[in-house]
Amino acid sequence: MNLVDGVLKGHVRDIARLISVVENELPEATNAMQEIFPHTGNAYTVGFTGPPGAGKSTLVDKVTLHLCQQGRKIGIVAIDPSSPFSGGAILGDRIRMRDVITEKDVFIRSLSTRGSMGGLSRAAGDIAKILDASGKDFVLIETVGVGQDEVDIFKTADTSVLVLMPGAGDDIQSIKAGIMEIADIFVVNKADREGSDGLVTSIRQMLDMNPKPGPWRPPIVKTVATHNEGIEELFSAIEEHRGFLARTGSLVARRKERIRAEIIRLVERRVAKIIQTQIRQNGRFEELVEKVVAREDDPYSCMERIVGPLERE
């Protein structure tokens, strides 16, 4: 049987195999993703991000358990820049209540930044699509909120959850500006620790300072993930945001903008490859480089010389 057919039927091994194909950019990846695409758009994606140590994994695990108990099927894409491991940890040791959960219900894929240099957000997006097409009701995407890659990934979710914790002092300051602005829900995890009310106040003040507040006011949910506290409230907030997006037509608009951005990214990537090949094959480019090396020309003027003719066309 075809690999894609297996994925569409939700067969765990085929899902894992196709993900490897896509992650390693094997030649058959593009065709497979073309076949997968028409079957996407059914899963609801939720992104979780935050500084290291905020308890994102535990929170995602508890949300997953909560959803499983309601009979929903879950896919998880966990991106850990510090992890040396990338691969198909099916359940792994993350979800502890294995008696409750089967591989049919939850599929976890970890992605490390090691090895997937630069292509992390593409890989994460493709994996999310595969899980979506395989029949998951929710795809949860977990990232550390540090690099540009993470911001890009965070942007692909329907609902974006920013996880913070008290006591890390300048937690808020340390998060990339762009992430604060696109969070739909704030979670103050480890809320049994000192300083959690202060953190809630800081977030609220920051939201109040927003010069152009949208129609959705991001709620702040307090959780203690390790004790399963606040998980239902968090899930209610997610459902409420989902309802808001559906009611206002924003879900369709968001997903459309995402598709637009994805096509542009694909075009840029392909054009960059064409440029690299053509430039490096072109003898004249080496002449230009020699002049820059000799400081007779500079990189900026050299770029203009290359791009100029293109622009005038």
Add this chain to the structure above:
Amino acid sequence: MNLVDGVLKGHVRDIARLISVVENELPEATNAMQEIFPHTGNAYTVGFTGPPGAGKSTLVDKVTLHLCQQGRKIGIVAIDPSSPFSGGAILGDRIRMRDVITEKDVFIRSLSTRGSMGGLSRAAGDIAKILDASGKDFVLIETVGVGQDEVDIFKTADTSVLVLMPGAGDDIQSIKAGIMEIADIFVVNKADREGSDGLVTSIRQMLDMNPKPGPWRPPIVKTVATHNEGIEELFSAIEEHRGFLARTGSLVARRKERIRAEIIRLVERRVAKIIQTQIRQNGRFEELVEKVVAREDDPYSCMERIVGPLERE
């Protein structure tokens, strides 16, 4: 007097002002960098990277002091992804021996990832060029070895120093694969801690496993930066690597490849902007997007439809 003239004369305020111009991508930035470029290529650049907490800042400070005592002029570009601050900390509270050092000798610029979304490596490269043109003998670039940006920045140095420390367990595993492979010198900092010999052994084993070792075998230097131990040895290793690069013609080759890569990056960036503008202005693009939204087409085929005509030209 012209800002660039002031930079070339090493005037501290003009350096700081031009850096701000470049960092904020003000309209005059490109022209200024074109004027700066012919005066670059004299400073020797050393990149320092490693996981958070490895003691990179202290190490860079001690190397700076060592170089200042020899009468050399130093520029430092410090990139801290977790810092909310970006700006012209001239000396700041980093270099402690202010009586020994004047602003004329050392210029420090911190860059945070906040605010400079995506353009961090470009900004770092331009700042390094400004410091170079201003007459510094050495430009030291300090980054946390996490994201793709950091790898890109690390690649722009003449000598790349990877700073690790014992006791962080999977320190080595947690560093991006690409960084291990391009390090010219390994530093085991905090070498007075337990486990430093084990870490040296691990690095050595990893170097032995390199399937295609180059003519340069990266040395491993033990330091205790806080006690100023091993700093001279580290600097000797840097000088030795510099000598090796000069002797073998690799310095010229490296810098040429860097210029080549920079031009290609500038071309890609400009072309990406042209594509974005043209695509978004084109009514036909919206039609294509609608089809993808309706799942009648997929992003990959859509990209082919856009790029195909370009490739055939």
